[in-house]
Amino acid sequence: MNILIKNGHVIDPANKVDEQLDILVSDGKIAKLGKPGSLSTDGPQVLDAAGKLIVPGLIDMHVHLREPGFEYKETISTGAAAAKAGGFTSVCCMPNTNPVNDNRAITEFILAQARDASARVYPIGAITKGSRGEELAEMGELHQAGCVALSDDGRPLMNASLMRRAMEYSRIFDTLIISHCEDSTLSDKGVMNEGRISTELGLRGIPCAAEDVMTSRDISLAELTGCRLHIAHVSTAGSVGLVREAKKRGVQVTAETCPHYFTLTDEAVRGYNSMAKMNPPLRTAEDVAAIKQGLKDGTIDVIATDHAPHGMDEKSGEFDYAAFGIVGLETAVGLTLRLVEEGALSFSEAIRKLSLNPSAILRIGAGALTPGSDGDITIIDPKVSWTVDSAQFKSKSRNTPFNGWKLTGKAVRTIVGGRL
Amino acid sequence: MSLTSKDLLGIQGMTADEITTILDTAATFKDVSERDIKKVPALRGKTVINLFYEASTRTRTSFELAGKRLSADVINISTSTSSVVKGETLLDTARNIEAMKCDMIIVRHSCSGAPEFLSKRLKSAVINAGDGFHEHPTQALLDMYTIREKLGKLEGLAIAIVGDIAHSRVARSNIYGLTTMGAKVRVCGPPTMMPRGIESLGARVYCDMNTAVEGVDVIMMIRLQLERQTVGLFPGAREYASFYGLNQARVERAARHVLVMHPGPMNRGVEISSEVADGTPVILEQVTNGVAVRMAVMYLLSGGTNSEA
Numbered sequence: 001m002n003i004l005i006k007n008g009h010v011i012d013p014a015n016k017v018d019e020q021l022d023i024l025v026s027d028g029k030i031a032k033l034g035k036p037g038s039l040s041t042d043g044p045q046v047l048d049a050a051g052k053l054i055v056p057g058l059i060d061m062h063v064h065l066r067e068p069g070f071e072y073k074e075t076i077s078t079g080a081a082a083a084k085a086g087g088f089t090s091v092c093c094m095p096n097t098n099p100v101n102d103n104r105a106i107t108e109f110i111l112a113q114a115r116d117a118s119a120r121v122y123p124i125g126a127i128t129k130g131s132r133g134e135e136l137a138e139m140g141e142l143h144q145a146g147c148v149a150l151s152d153d154g155r156p157l158m159n160a161s162l163m164r165r166a167m168e169y170s171r172i173f174d175t176l177i178i179s180h181c182e183d184s185t186l187s188d189k190g191v192m193n194e195g196r197i198s199t200e201l202g203l204r205g206i207p208c209a210a211e212d213v214m215t216s217r218d219i220s221l222a223e224l225t226g227c228r229l230h231i232a233h234v235s236t237a238g239s240v241g242l243v244r245e246a247k248k249r250g251v252q253v254t255a256e257t258c259p260h261y262f263t264l265t266d267e268a269v270r271g272y273n274s275m276a277k278m279n280p281p282l283r284t285a286e287d288v289a290a291i292k293q294g295l296k297d298g299t300i301d302v303i304a305t306d307h308a309p310h311g312m313d314e315k316s317g318e319f320d321y322a323a324f325g326i327v328g329l330e331t332a333v334g335l336t337l338r339l340v341e342e343g344a345l346s347f348s349e350a351i352r353k354l355s356l357n358p359s360a361i362l363r364i365g366a367g368a369l370t371p372g373s374d375g376d377i378t379i380i381d382p383k384v385s386w387t388v389d390s391a392q393f394k395s396k397s398r399n400t401p402f403n404g405w406k407l408t409g410k411a412v413r414t415i416v417g418g419r420l
Numbered sequence: 421m422s423l424t425s426k427d428l429l430g431i432q433g434m435t436a437d438e439i440t441t442i443l444d445t446a447a448t449f450k451d452v453s454e455r456d457i458k459k460v461p462a463l464r465g466k467t468v469i470n471l472f473y474e475a476s477t478r479t480r481t482s483f484e485l486a487g488k489r490l491s492a493d494v495i496n497i498s499t500s501t502s503s504v505v506k507g508e509t510l511l512d513t514a515r516n517i518e519a520m521k522c523d524m525i526i527v528r529h530s531c532s533g534a535p536e537f538l539s540k541r542l543k544s545a546v547i548n549a550g551d552g553f554h555e556h557p558t559q560a561l562l563d564m565y566t567i568r569e570k571l572g573k574l575e576g577l578a579i580a581i582v583g584d585i586a587h588s589r590v591a592r593s594n595i596y597g598l599t600t601m602g603a604k605v606r607v608c609g610p611p612t613m614m615p616r617g618i619e620s621l622g623a624r625v626y627c628d629m630n631t632a633v634e635g636v637d638v639i640m641m642i643r644l645q646l647e648r649q650t651v652g653l654f655p656g657a658r659e660y661a662s663f664y665g666l667n668q669a670r671v672e673r674a675a676r677h678v679l680v681m682h683p684g685p686m687n688r689g690v691e692i693s694s695e696v697a698d699g700t701p702v703i704l705e706q707v708t709n710g711v712a713v714r715m716a717v718m719y720l721l722s723g724g725t726n727s728e729a
Contacts, residue, residue, distance in 0.1 A: 196617030202554030272533030
């Protein structure tokens with residue numbers, strides 16, 4: 001099937017394109033870009049994208065799809081549908097399923113389940129068996145089976161020596177190591193950011209230091225071992241500074257943050273709002289400012305969602321017992337466009353952090369509208385005003401602090417491999 | 421004057437007028453407890469449930485007596501939090517209780533915010549009988565009542581709260597209440613037990629107890645939970661007693677008329693010496709006043725006014 005997307009404004013950071021162009025997609029690939037009206041309209045299905053932005057298919061390098069093991073929260077199929085609805089053509093799923101994705105069989109199962117899904121799914125394997133932090137998983141097998149990175153996300157690897165060995169071993173395959181930076185002896189039983197608000201609410205706090213000491217440790221280990229390190233969900237001003245300094249020294253480190261960390265502060269927890277409970281926790285206005293600065297100056301390469309679906313029963317009741325995490329796939333574009341609106345990022349920079357940069361870090365050869373590459377395209381209406389209604393989510397779960405928010409801009413079409 | 425809110429969840433946000441109304445009403449009810457026939461018909465026909473997810477003798481008994489002296493039907497439900505984690509949810513339990521038609525639910529829970537969570541979802545009035553490290557409003561009210569009764573006022577007094585402030589709901593409620601009433605609050609304890617940002621609640625922070633109690637009108641000791649030693653919050657009971665225990669020498673640094681208070685239960689020889697504890701009848705009067713203050717809260721929340729009482 002051929003698709004001609006007409007009259008849209010193409011933003012393709014990889015090819016330095018930022019102008020009105022038509023795009024022809026043919027046999028699942030990007031065939032041609034040309035001046036408006038220059039491409040033949042014979043045969044192909046025509047999409048009029050006047051007033052819309054045409055960008056490379058968005059990539060979310062940090063999601064939890066919950067399958068196998070927690071299919072009541074999300075499945076690969078519903079997670080991929082949520083991705084597509086939110087404008088993401090590709091997602092990377094973290095290994096904290098049950099069983100954990102720590103061996104080839106689970107990776108192959110995920111890939112098989114993803115075959116008919118509406119978005120591309122790239123598995124991330126565990127660093128240690130069962131993510132228990134005790135012995136290395138078969139990192140080479142996982143890499144060969146199709147894992148694009150390795151991470152013990154959600155179960156931070158506390159054993160520094162084992163992390164060092166994992167980083168060294170990863171060099172055989174030049175595999176990316178993604179670190180969930182949290183010293184669990186410091187975060188302990190904490191449920192929110194430690195500070196004035198946790199003191200008022202009488203909730204156990206997680207200090208910024210719990211994140212920063214681990215960011216610092218893993219940067220040092222990456223420096224020691226020469227491994228490619230990616231810091232997941234940066235939430236603190238301290239970690240932004242550590243990554244910035246490390247990059248200056250030439251350490252192979254990249255970093256991501258999530259829309260909630262540049263949109264909300266720990267004030268959102270007031271009223272014991274369990275929808276504002278996530279790990280790392282929402283921090284302060286100073287941290288939000290530092291994260292925006294980090295996005296702007298390139299310290300933070302990627303915007304990912306940490307899409308973490310949970311059943312409603314797990315997200316209600318006593319705040320202490322509520323599960324950590326929120327869904328993010330279907331609100332990420334609207335929240336990121338707020339940064340563009342306030343001038344913190346240009347459209348082009350925002351799109352780069354949602355497509356080209358994660359692709360380059362993961363080495364999956366996507367994130368660009370180069371003729372011959374896969375026909376993964378997202379069409380964004382930057383002007384449309386809409387209200388977040390979690391009941392309409394394609395995700396199985398509804399755990400978002402943004403329900404009822406009025407946002408401007410959303411993905412209106414997501415084309416995956418030339419399929420509408 | 422009556423209380424306009426459905427629930428009593430905390431002292432934070434209450435006005436000085438509201439606090440005064442409760443304290444004035446409690447004075448009337450204290451008389452009831454002194455009588456031979458300790459009962460008034462104010463809550464006759466009302467049902468009050470004590471829903472306690474955390475062990476308590478003093479507070480539960482105090483609420484039960486308060487309800488009974490107001491002629492309410494009082495039912496006690498005690499359950500351990502751990503069994504609840506696996507079993508019925510807090511909300512399901514509360515909804516089942518409400519389905520039996522009760523008017524007031526008094527909740528104690530180890531999770532901060534549990535009473536607020538219920539209050540938003542139940543028609544019954546919810547009274548917080550202590551939630552996590554958040555608030556224990558009736559304790560602060562009875563403390564304020566006791567201080568006002570003994571020293572004649574709250575405004576302008578210097579009050580030192582000493583101990584594990586981080587894990588104390590009593591400290592938080594008292595900081596809110598006392599500062600609202602115009603007192604100057606000092607908090608004192610080892611920095612391991614001092615929550616970040618506590619000064620934004622209106623208290624001055626001290627880590628040297630001798631300085632903290634200098635010239636104060638009231639010393640309020642907070643119970644030390646000895647098991648906190650195992651997570652490194654203090655090196656041991658002996659050292660704690662020497663730096664943060666209230667002994668006679670420290671009492672003498674305070675004002676001559678100083679009032680020594682403790683919400684109980686006391687660790688004698690740790691945060692308070694027996695000599696000081698036994699020389700301070702106020703600690704038991706706090707308990708007596710607790711019943712009166714809880715009667716006042718229950719009465720006002722069920723629509724009573726302090727002119728009728």
